[in-house]
Structure formats: C-alpha cells, structure tokens
Amino acid sequence: MAAFNAALSGLSCEIPGAWALAVIDLDNLKVTNDAFGHQAGDSLLQLVAECLSRAAAPEPLFRIGGDEFAVIVQDPAALRALDETMAGYLAALARAGGQADNPIVPRATIGYAELAPGDLLPERVRQKADFALYHAKDTARGSHVPYSDEIGSRITRRLAAVREVDVALREHRIETFYQPIVLIETGEIVGVEALCRMRSGDQLVSASAFHEATSDAGVATALTRQVISQVARDVRGWLDLGIAFQHVGINVSSADFHSGTIYAVLAESFDRENVPLKHVIVEVTEVVCMDDDAGIVRKSMQALRSRGIRLALDDFGTGYASLTHLMTVPVDIIKIDRSFVEDLVSRGPSAAIVEGVIGIAKRLGIKVVAEGIENADQARELLALGCLLGQGFHYSRAVPAAEAGAMMLKLAETV
Numbered sequence: 246m247a248a249f250n251a252a253l254s255g256l257s258c259e260i261p262g263a264w265a266l267a268v269i270d271l272d273n274l275k276v277t278n279d280a281f282g283h284q285a286g287d288s289l290l291q292l293v294a295e296c297l298s299r300a301a302a303p304e305p306l307f308r309i310g311g312d313e314f315a316v317i318v319q320d321p322a323a324l325r326a327l328d329e330t331m332a333g334y335l336a337a338l339a340r341a342g343g344q345a346d347n348p349i350v351p352r353a354t355i356g357y358a359e360l361a362p363g364d365l366l367p368e369r370v371r372q373k374a375d376f377a378l379y380h381a382k383d384t385a386r387g388s389h390v391p392y393s394d395e396i397g398s399r400i401t402r403r404l405a406a407v408r409e410v411d412v413a414l415r416e417h418r419i420e421t422f423y424q425p426i427v428l429i430e431t432g433e434i435v436g437v438e439a440l441c442r443m444r445s446g447d448q449l450v451s452a453s454a455f456h457e458a459t460s461d462a463g464v465a466t467a468l469t470r471q472v473i474s475q476v477a478r479d480v481r482g483w484l485d486l487g488i489a490f491q492h493v494g495i496n497v498s499s500a501d502f503h504s505g506t507i508y509a510v511l512a513e514s515f516d517r518e519n520v521p522l523k524h525v526i527v528e529v530t531e532v533v534c535m536d537d538d539a540g541i542v543r544k545s546m547q548a549l550r551s552r553g554i555r556l557a558l559d560d561f562g563t564g565y566a567s568l569t570h571l572m573t574v575p576v577d578i579i580k581i582d583r584s585f586v587e588d589l590v591s592r593g594p595s596a597a598i599v600e601g602v603i604g605i606a607k608r609l610g611i612k613v614v615a616e617g618i619e620n621a622d623q624a625r626e627l628l629a630l631g632c633l634l635g636q637g638f639h640y641s642r643a644v645p646a647a648e649a650g651a652m653m654l655k656l657a658e659t660v
Contacts, residue, residue, distance in 0.1 A: 249307035249315055253367045256317070258360060264319045265327055265359040266374045269297065269334065271312040272352040272386060285349065292341055293351045300337035315374075324359070331355050331389035354381045358392035376400040383460070403457040410443065410458035414467050418444040421475040422643035423493070425652060426614060426636045429628045433658035438494040438528070438636065439476045440643045441468065465500035469507075474514045479646040481518040486650060489657045494526045494557055499533045502545040508552060526578065528557045534574050543574055550575050557614070562598070571609060579606055583617020583637070590622045596630065603631045 256264055271293055278286040294314070298306045301316045304323070309315045316334075323330040338351040356378025358370050373392040379400055381390035390396075413419055423437040443450040459465040476493055483490045501507045507527070515522055527549060533542055546556055557578035558571075562585055571579070581602060585595045599615070606613045615627050618637030627635060641652065 246307075246309055249309050252305070252307070252317060253371060256360075256367045258364055258367060258370075261360055261362045261364070262324065263360055264317060264370075265324060265357055266370050267316045267318060267331060267334070267355055267357040267389075268309070268371075268374045268378045269314040269316070270354050270356075270378055270382065271314075272354055273349070274312040277349055281349070289349055289351060293338065293353070296337050296341040296351070297334060300334050318357075327357065327359060327391070328389070331357055335387075335389060352387055354378065354386050355389035356381050356392070357389065373397065403460060406455050406458040407461045407464050410455050410464050410468065411461075413443050413445075414464070414471060417471075419468065419471055420444060420449070420645070421472055421479065422645055423479075423649035424636055424643040425641050425649070425656075426494070426634060427640050427656075428658060429615075429618075429624050429633060429635045431658075432640065432656065434653050434656045435634065435658050436492040436494065436526070437649055437653075438643075439472060439496070441472050442643075459498050459500070462500035462503070465498040466504050466506070469495075469497055469501050470510050470514075473510055477514040477518040477520055479649075480515075480520050480524055482646065483650050483653065484520065486654065488650060488653045489659055490524065490653065491658070492524050492526050492555070494528045496528045496530070496559065499542060502533075502542045505545070507545065508549055508554070511554070522552075522554060526555045526557050528559045528580070529574075529576075530559045531561055534558065547575050550577075560616075561602070571605065571611070576611060578612045578614060580614045580616050581632075586615050586617045586619075586623055586627070586637070589626050596626070599627070599632070600630045607631070 253266075271290070274286055274289060277289050290312070294306065294308065297314055297316070301318075304316050304318055304320060307315045307317075318324055318327065318330065334355060335353060338353055341351055356374050356376070358373035358377055360370055364370050364373075376396050377390050377392040380396045381388060384390075410419075420442045422440050422442050424440060425434045426436040426438060427434050441452050443452075443455055459468065473495060476495055480490065480493060495511075497507055501510075511522060511525060511527075515525065527546075529542070529546065550556055555577040556575065557580055558574060558576045559580045560582045561579040562582045579602070581599060585599050588595050589599065603613050612634065613632050615632050615635040616637060618624050618627065618635045618639045620639055623637075624635060624639060644652070
C-alpha cells in the first residue's frame with residue numbers, strides 16, 4: 246500500500262489523459278476461504294497477483310487491500326484502448342484458473358478512471374476509480390466499468406443518504422409504521438408489515454427514499470436493530486390491549502444475514518418485551534436472495550426457520566428465474582409484487598402469471614400475499630384467482646402503531 250501511495254502521489258496532473266487508474270476487486274476470495282480454507286485463499290491471491298502482473302506489464306501491479314489490486318496505466322497503447330486493456334485483465338484471470346492444479350477460477354470486478362481536466366490531484370482520480378468499482382459491484386459484477394459523472398452523482402447521493410440515516414438513527418428519528426395484511430374476502434386483519442419512516446423536520450420520509458443508505462452494512466444493521474426493538478414494544482402494547490394479534494412482518498437486509506446476528510437481535514428484543522417469536526415473520530426481498538452467490542443468505546434463512554421463525558419472500562416476481570427460488574429458498578409465504586397487481590384487471594399476462602404462482606404455491610404449501618392492492622376490482626380479481634391475502638392502499642396506508650392498534654381492535658380476525 247505504501248508503494249502504491251508513493252507512486253500515485255508522484256504522478257503529474259498537468260496533461261489530461263496522461264494516465265489512468267484501475268482498481269481490481271477479487272470477487273470470490275471470501276467464498277474460497279469459507280469453502281476451502283485460508284490456505285486456498287492465499288493461493289488464489291498469489292495466482293491473481295502473478296496473472297495480473299503479466300497482463301499489466303510493463304505497468305507495475307499494486308496490492309492495496311485484502312482482495313484489491315491497482316494498476317496505474319501509463320503506456321500510450323494501453324491508454325488509447327482502455328476498455329480493451331481492462332477486458333484483457335479479466336480475460337487473463339479467466340484463463341488462469343480451472344486447471345488441475347488451480348481448480349478455482351478467479352473472478353474480479355474492475356472500476357477505472359482516466360485523468361480528466363479538472364482533476365487537480367491524483368487522489369481525485371483514485372476516488373473516481375473507487376466510485377466506478379462500487380457501481381460495477383452493484384450493477385455489473387464481473388465486468389469492467391469506467392467512471393462517469395452519472396456514477397459520481399449516484400455515489401455522492403448514496404453517501405449523503407448514508408450520512409443522513411446514520412444521524413437519524415442516533416437522534417431516534419426513525420419511526421415504525423404498520424400496514425395491515427387482510428383476508429381479501431372479509432377485510433379482516435390477519436397481520437401487519439412493519440415499514441420504517443424517517444422524520445425530517447415536519448415531514449415523514451418513506452423508506453424507499455433512503456433505501457440507498459442500506460448499502461452501508463453498518464447503517465443497515467443498525468436500522469434493523471432499531472426497527473426490531475420498536476416493533477417488539479408495539480406488539481407488547483397490542484397484546485396488552487387484548488388484540489387478537491397474529492404476526493408482524495419485518496424486512497431485513499443482506500447485511501443482517503451476513504452479520505450473523507439477526508436471530509440474536511430478534512430474540513433479545515422480543516424476549517425483553519415478553520413477546521413470543523411466533524408473532525414474527527422475517528421478510529426478505531427477492532433481490533437479496535438473487536445476490537447470494539456464497540449461499541450465506543440461504544443458510545441464514547434455513548437457520549432461522551429451524552428455530553421456528555417464519556419467512557416471507559418479498560417482491561416476488563421482480564427477479565430473474567423467480568420460480569427457482571421456491572426450490573432453493575426455504576419460505577412460508579411469498580408476496581407477489583405490486584407490479585403484477587397493477588394491470589391485473591385487464592386480464593393480460595399478469596393474471597396468468599399470478600394464477601400460476603398461486604397454484605404452484607398452494608401445491609408447495611406456501612401462503613400467498615398480494616401487494617399493492619389499490620381498488621376493489623383488483624381485490625375481486627385476486628380472490629377469483631385464488632389469492633386469499635392482500636395488502637395495499639385499498640385497505641390502508643401504513644399508519645403509526647396506535648392507529649394500527651385501533652384498526653386491529655375493530656377488524657382483527659378472531660383466532
């Protein structure tokens with residue numbers, strides 16, 4: 246790292262295009278360490294270093310982190326075709342593995358930036374390359390992505406969101422609202438979904454507006470912990486009122502699973518309020534399950550289920566190969582995404598898809614909840630297709646705990 250910093254700080258920024266920086270992140274080091282041990286991980290790092298050194302020559306290769314490397318590109322031929330140069334690095338890595346003595350194929354993602362007008366310091370180019378890498382890991386893992394102003398704006402917004410939510414958490418400005426889940430036929434409430442809001446002055450900001458902040462693992466886990474604690478207190482209050490309360494769905498992030506503490510957080514918060522965990526349903530979005538190359542999310546879900554926690558697959562249908570998730574992800578409930586409900590009444594493809602999903606889920610013993618029901622016509626169509634449970638503005642928006650309690654006192658299904 247010291248050698249890289251010295252080389253970077255010694256570069257001139259006088260001539261735009263005179264050099265570029267590539268930051269290369271090894272995608273499968275953790276998987277290798279977990280599956281085959283740290284000795285195999287060390288061998289993978291050595292293989293990658295040797296391979297990249299040859300591919301980047303005559304430029305030197307620097308290791309700048311546990312699984313990150315960097316190349317300062319100054320060769321005129323390489324600079325004239327930066328895209329091809331980056332593709333060459335990845336191609337060299339692909340050729341390096343998969344042999345008898347190296348069964349693990351290295352996988353990497355590259356972000357790169359070229360010295361541009363206005364880049365007064367080398368560190369500015371380093372920041373741009375890092376931004377490009379962050380973007381590539383989010384949207385095009387395994388590829389090479391150049392920096393652009395659009396990427397810079399997006400990352401800047403994300404960092405601002407992280408800072409804002411972090412402050413809101415410390416100032417206890419995150420509030421939990423609840424949207425009822427109902428029996429479509431009768432309108433009786435069988436449960437609620439917890440949805441967080443951030444108070445900003447006199448306004449309440451929905452979770453979708455600050456979702457980017459959850460890309461930061463620390464903020465994501467702190468947010469989940471605070472929401473779970475609040476939910477446990479609210480459920481205790483509802484039970485004390487004599488409400489026939491069934492369950493609350495709590496959304497968790499990828500970071501919550503990777504932290505390995507999600508069950509402990511649930512158990513601690515609900516035990517403190519003397520609320521049985523039978524009232525909890527952990528909701529996981531389909532995107533989180535899709536981005537589970539190492540199987541950590543799936544294993545964590547299996548562990549939760551073995552402890553009696555019910556699981557719901559949220560936003561179902563928004564990811565590729567959705568039906569395969571029903572074979573690999575252990576869930577009790579699937580929540581059909583609102584995009585299928587929106588044009589349901591037209592009896593177009595959405596109706597056929599929803600009907601098919603309901604039939605498959607029924608045969609697998611999985612309950613189905615339709616999200617985003619906004620009118621009576623949609624509710625009737627879902628009921629005709631065999632969907633028994635739903636939520637959406639047709640029944641209620643997300644409301645504070647006291648209002649949710651009042652609704653359940655009036656409409657809760659008797660169990």
